[in-house]
Amino acid sequence: MAIAVADSGLVQLLLLAAPVAVWLYFGSWPRFVSMLRRSRLLLLSLLLIYAWTTPGEYLPGWPLWLAPSYEGLAAGGLQLLRLALMLAALSLLLQTTSREQFIAGLLQLASPLRFVGLDPQRFAARLWLTLHYLEEMPPRQSLQLAFAQLQAPPSEPQSLHTIHLQLAPWRKTDTVLLLLGVILTVLVCVL
DSSP: OHHHHHSOOHHHHHHHHHHHHHHHHHTTHHHHHHHHHHTHHHHHHHHHHHHHHSOSOBOTTSOTTTOOBHHHHHHHHHHHHHHHHHHHHHHHHHHHSOHHHHHHHHHHHTGGGGGGTOOHHHHHHHHHHHHHHHHTOOOGGGHHHHHHHHHSOOSSOOOOOOOOOOOOOOOHHHHHHHHHHHHHHHHHHHO
């Protein structure tokens, strides 16, 4: 999905957004809205950066030194659509897959990286920790208290977590589905 939306135009993104929106509506709409709400400042700043730094024809009625450009607003809107599609795909993935299955799948897909000296198990452990602490993130009003607790010396040793990942054996259907995904991604990028 990330590769498919990276260089797609508006028509391709809208064609891709239609089935994703239907799937979201029946699947994980609340999670997607929550993800959009959490990233709203990033999305807004991205739109503003594009609007005021992309050269082009300025919007009428604005002082020249403050006017955003049409081209910047269009490019920023396109980037927002790309990021929204990525968040939608991530929310669908997290809705249909447990954290352990997700990390086991990434670990299995990243296993060829061992040949170039990278350790997929360290990556999987860091990803698990990130997801674990994101789920246990305190509410907004107690963030200051959480930061104070992080700065204070620990009163008791932290418990260790053991992660047990069930790696499924690689089958021929997995290879076929992976190749089909690559072919579909190439087709979306070329169209």
